[in-house]
Amino acid sequence: MVPNWDDMRVFLAVAREESLSAAGRRLKIDPATVGRRVARLEASLDAPLFTKSQQGYVLTPIGERLLDHGLKAEEAMRAASGSVSGSSKTLSGQIRIGAPDGCATYLLPQVCAKICDANPELDIQILSLPRVINLSRREADMAITVSAPTAGRFLVQKITDYRLHLVASQEYLNAQAKIENLEALRRHRFIGYIPDMIFDRELDYLVDIGVERVALASNSISVQLGQASLGSGVCVGHDFALPFHPNLRKILTDQLSLTRRYFLIRHQGDQRNERLNRFAQALTAGIREEVVRLEAEASP
Amino acid sequence: MVPNWDDMRVFLAVAREESLSAAGRRLKIDPATVGRRVARLEASLDAPLFTKSQQGYVLTPIGERLLDHGLKAEEAMRAASGSVSGSSKTLSGQIRIGAPDGCATYLLPQVCAKICDANPELDIQILSLPRVINLSRREADMAITVSAPTAGRFLVQKITDYRLHLVASQEYLNAQAKIENLEALRRHRFIGYIPDMIFDRELDYLVDIGVERVALASNSISVQLGQASLGSGVCVGHDFALPFHPNLRKILTDQLSLTRRYFLIRHQGDQRNERLNRFAQALTAGIREEVVRLEAEASP
DNA sequence: AAAATATTTTGCAAAAATGCAAAAGGAGGA
DNA sequence: TCCTCCTTTTGCATTTTTGCAAAATATTTT
Numbered sequence: 001m002v003p004n005w006d007d008m009r010v011f012l013a014v015a016r017e018e019s020l021s022a023a024g025r026r027l028k029i030d031p032a033t034v035g036r037r038v039a040r041l042e043a044s045l046d047a048p049l050f051t052k053s054q055q056g057y058v059l060t061p062i063g064e065r066l067l068d069h070g071l072k073a074e075e076a077m078r079a080a081s082g083s084v085s086g087s088s089k090t091l092s093g094q095i096r097i098g099a100p101d102g103c104a105t106y107l108l109p110q111v112c113a114k115i116c117d118a119n120p121e122l123d124i125q126i127l128s129l130p131r132v133i134n135l136s137r138r139e140a141d142m143a144i145t146v147s148a149p150t151a152g153r154f155l156v157q158k159i160t161d162y163r164l165h166l167v168a169s170q171e172y173l174n175a176q177a178k179i180e181n182l183e184a185l186r187r188h189r190f191i192g193y194i195p196d197m198i199f200d201r202e203l204d205y206l207v208d209i210g211v212e213r214v215a216l217a218s219n220s221i222s223v224q225l226g227q228a229s230l231g232s233g234v235c236v237g238h239d240f241a242l243p244f245h246p247n248l249r250k251i252l253t254d255q256l257s258l259t260r261r262y263f264l265i266r267h268q269g270d271q272r273n274e275r276l277n278r279f280a281q282a283l284t285a286g287i288r289e290e291v292v293r294l295e296a297e298a299s300p
Numbered sequence: 301m302v303p304n305w306d307d308m309r310v311f312l313a314v315a316r317e318e319s320l321s322a323a324g325r326r327l328k329i330d331p332a333t334v335g336r337r338v339a340r341l342e343a344s345l346d347a348p349l350f351t352k353s354q355q356g357y358v359l360t361p362i363g364e365r366l367l368d369h370g371l372k373a374e375e376a377m378r379a380a381s382g383s384v385s386g387s388s389k390t391l392s393g394q395i396r397i398g399a400p401d402g403c404a405t406y407l408l409p410q411v412c413a414k415i416c417d418a419n420p421e422l423d424i425q426i427l428s429l430p431r432v433i434n435l436s437r438r439e440a441d442m443a444i445t446v447s448a449p450t451a452g453r454f455l456v457q458k459i460t461d462y463r464l465h466l467v468a469s470q471e472y473l474n475a476q477a478k479i480e481n482l483e484a485l486r487r488h489r490f491i492g493y494i495p496d497m498i499f500d501r502e503l504d505y506l507v508d509i510g511v512e513r514v515a516l517a518s519n520s521i522s523v524q525l526g527q528a529s530l531g532s533g534v535c536v537g538h539d540f541a542l543p544f545h546p547n548l549r550k551i552l553t554d555q556l557s558l559t560r561r562y563f564l565i566r567h568q569g570d571q572r573n574e575r576l577n578r579f580a581q582a583l584t585a586g587i588r589e590e591v592v593r594l595e596a597e598a599s600p
Numbered sequence: 601a602a603a604a605t606a607t608t609t610t611g612c613a614a615a616a617a618t619g620c621a622a623a624a625g626g627a628g629g630a
Numbered sequence: 631t632c633c634t635c636c637t638t639t640t641g642c643a644t645t646t647t648t649g650c651a652a653a654a655t656a657t658t659t660t
Contacts, residue, residue: 001393005305005377020638030619035638037617046392047384054626054637062384069380073373077305080369084347084362092346093301320608330649335608337647354607354656 005073007041010034011049012070015063016138019056075269082273092121095279098143102221103262103287104128106241106294111286115279122279141276142266144287153268157280160288163239163295164258165250172231179251189233191216191224240294250298262287305373307341310334311349312370315363316438319356374438375569382573392421395579398443402521403562403587404428406541406594411586415579422579441576442566444587446502453568457580460588463539463595464505464558465550472531479551482509489533491516491524502560505536509556540594550598562587 013023014034024031038057042049049063059067099108104126112124127140148156166185179185192214193204216232218224221241228235229245236258242248264284270276313323314334324331338357342349349363359367399408404426412424427440448456466485479485492505492514516532518524521541528535529545536558542548564584570576 003377003381005309005373007306008377008380009305021636031637032620032639033618045381045384049384052638054624054639056637065383066380069376069383073305073376073380076369076373076376077303077308080308080366080373081303081345083365083369084345084349321606331607332609332650333648352608354609354654356607 001044003041003044004037007037007044008070008073009077010037011041011066012074014038014050014057015059015067015070018058079269079272082270082275084274090121091115091119091275091279093275094123094125095142095276096125096127096140097283098127098129098140100144100146101128101219102238102241103144105220105222106238106244107287107290111283111290114286115282118282138267141270142264142280142283145263145265146260148263149265155266155268155271157264157266157284159262159264159284160291161259161261162291164236164260165239165253166234166256167225167228167237167242167245167248167250168234169229169231170247170249172228172233173249173251175231182252182255185234185252189215191218191227191233191235193217193221193224194219239298240291242298243294301344303341303344304337307337307344308370308373309377310337311341311366312374314338314350314357315359315367315370318358379569379573382570382575384574390421391415391419391575391579393575394423394425395442395576396425396427396440397583398427398429398440400444400446401428401519402538402541403444405520405522406538406544407587407590411583411590414586415582418582438567441570442564442580442583445563445565446560448563449565455566455568455571457564457566457584459562459564459584460591461559461561462591464536464560465539465553466509466534466556467525467528467537467542467545467548467550468534469529469531470547470549472528472533473549473551475531482552482555485509485534485552489515491518491527491533491535493517493521493524494519505558509536539598540591542598543594 010023010027010029013027014020017023017026020034020038021031024034027034038050045066047062048060049066050057051060097108097112105128108126112126116122116124125140144159168188173179176188177184179188190213194214194217216224216227218227221238224235225237225241225245225248227233228237229248234251237245237248239250242250264280266276266280310323310327310329313327314320317323317326320334320338321331324334327334338350345366347362348360349366350357351360397408397412405428408426412426416422416424425440444459468488473479476488477484479488490513494514494517516524516527518527521538524535525537525541525545525548527533528537529548534551537545537548539550542550564580566576566580
C-alpha cells in the first residue's frame with residue numbers, strides 16, 4: 001500500500017528512457033527487475049502508470065502527473081546527497097560530463113585522467129555530443145558549452161578562452177604556392193563541419209571567414225584534423241589540438257585568429273552540492289591549465 | 301554508493317522519533333531492520349547521521365542538514381501518491397486524525413465507524429490529544445481544532461458549529477434548591493478542565509461564565525461528565541455528549557448558551573491529494589450529521 | 601540495592617528481491 | 631517474405647533483505 005520510495009527512482013528512469021532495458025542500463029540493474037519494480041509501484045498506487053508494449057513503455061496521463069512530483073522528489077534527494085559533503089577527502093561515485101567534441105577529444109581525456117588518479121573511487125563519463133546537450137533531462141551532471149544558455153535555470157561559469165587558427169599540413173603547404181593573405185584562400189579546399197549539423201553558431205567558424213563551400217566535412221573535429229593532416233586541405237582548428245597532429249601548421253596567424261570561450265553549465269539545484277562543486281572546481285582548473293599548456297606547445 | 305531512496309523514508313522516521321524501536325513501530329518494520337537501513341544510508345552517504353546510544357538516536361549536524369532535504373522529498377512523495385487518484389472507488393491505507401477530546405470521544409467513533417464500513421481497506425487512527433496538535437511534524441494527516449491556526453501554511457475548513465450548556469445530574473438537581481439564575485451558581489461546585497492544562501482559549505468555558513474556582517478538574521471531558529453524572533457538581537458540557545450520559549440535564553439554557561466551532565486543518569501540500577480530499581469530505585459530512593442528530597436528541 | 605523495563609545490537613532462518621537465461625513478440629531492412 | 635535485432639516477459643537459482651529471538655546495556659522503579 002505505502003509505496004517504496006526507491007521505486008520512484010526507477011519510475012523516473014523508465015519515464016525518461018521510455019524503455020525498461022534502457023532504464024536498466026542507466027541504473028545498472030536488470031531490465032526484468034526494472035519491470036517488476038514498476039509493476040510494484042503501480043500496484044501500490046493502484047493506477048496504471050505506463051502503456052506497455054514491445055517497443056517500450058510510455059507514460060499514461062496518470063503517469064505524467066506522477067512524473068511532476070517525482071521530479072521534485074528527485075531534486076530533493078539529489079540535494080540531500082549533495083548536502084552531506086561526503087566527509088571523505090576523495091570524491092567517489094559517477095559523474096557524467098557533456099562536452100563539444102573538440103573539448104572532449106583534446107582536453108578532457110588528460111584532465112579527467114588526472115582527476116581520476118587523485119580520486120580512485122571516482123568514475124567519470126565523457127559524453128562527446130554532436131548537439132546541444134539537454135541538461136534539463138539530466139542526461140549529464142554538467143556540460144561544457146561554447147555559449148551560455150539564455151533560458152532555463154542554470155549555473156553558468158566561464159572556464160577559459162581558447163584560440164583557433166587556420167591550419168594545414170606541412171606537406172600540403174610545401175606543395176602549394178605560399179598563402180599570402182585571406183584572398184588567396186579562395187583557391188584552396190576547405191575542411192569543416194557538416195553545415196546543417198552545426199548546432200551552435202559559435203562553431204560556425206567558416207562563415208566568419210567568408211568561406212561558403214566545404215569540400216570535406218565531418219561532424220567530428222578530430223576527423224577534420226585527421227584529413228587536414230593527410231594534406232587534403234585547409235581547416236580551422238583549435239590551437240590546443242595541434243600538439244596531437246604534429247605535422248599541422250598554423251597559417252595566416254597574423255590575419256586570422258578566432259577566440260572562443262568554454263562555459264561550464266550546471267543545474268541550479270546542484271548549487272550546494274559539495275561533491276559536484278569540488279569536481280567542477282577540479283575540472284575547470286584542469287581545463288584551464290591544459291589549454292595554457294597545449295597552446296604554448298602549439299605556438300612556435 | 302548511490303543511496304536507496306527508501307532508506308530516506310526510514311531515516312525521517314528515526315530522526316522524528318529519535319529511536320529505532322519507535323520508528324519501527326511507526327513504519328511497522330522491525331527495529332533491527334530500521335537500524336540496518338540507517339547504517340546502509342550512512343554508508344552510502346559516507347557520513348555519520350546519528351549519534352547512537354542505548355537511549356536513542358539523535359541527529360548529528362550532518363543529519364540535521366540531511367533532514368531538511370528529506371522533508372522536501374517527503375512532501376514530493378506524498379504529493380505524488382496523492383496525485384494518482386487511486387482509481388479504486390474505495391479508500392484504503394491508513395489515515396490519522398488528531399482531535400480535541402470532546403470530538404474524539406463523542407463524535408468520531410460513530411463517524412469513523414461508518415466511514416470504515418464503507419471502505420473496508422481503510423484504517424483510521426483517532427488521536428485524542430490534550431494539546432494543540434503539531435501538524436507540521438506530520439503527527440497526523442489532519443486535525444480537528446476549535447480555532448483556526450494563525451500561522452503556517454494550512455488548509456482550513458469549517459466543519460460545524462456546536463453548542464455547550466451547563467449540565468448537572470438529575471439527582472443533583474433534585475437535592476438542591478432550584479437554580480434560578482447565574483447568580484445562584486456561585487453556591488455550587490464546578491467541574492471543569494484543569495486550568496493550567498487548557499491549551500486553547502476557546503476551551504476555557506468557565507472564564508466566560510465568570511467562574512473562578514474549579515473544585516473537580518480533569519483534562520478529559522468524559523471524566524468531567526462522568527463526575528457530573530454522579531452528582532458531584534455542575535459542568536459545562538457539549539450538547540452532543542448528553543445522549544451518552546442519560547441522567548444529565550441542561551440547566552439555565554435560556555440564560556447561558558455557548559457556541560463553538562470545529563475546523564478541519566490539513567497540510568497545504570495535500571490540497572490535491574484526492575485520497576485525503578475524499579476522506580475529509582466524508583469526515584466533515586459525517587461529523588455535521590452526527591452533531592445535528594445528537595443535539596436534537598439532547599434538546600428536550 | 602535489586603528487579604524490571606526500556607533501549608540497541610547480533611545471530612540465524614525464512615522470505616523477498618535480484619540477475620541471468622531463455623522465450624515470445626514485433627519493427628525494420630535485405 | 632524472411633531474417634535479424636530490438637524489445638518485454640517468464641522461470642529459476644542465487645543473493646540480499648527481513649523478522650524473530652536472544653543478548654547486552656543502561657535507566658527507572660520497587
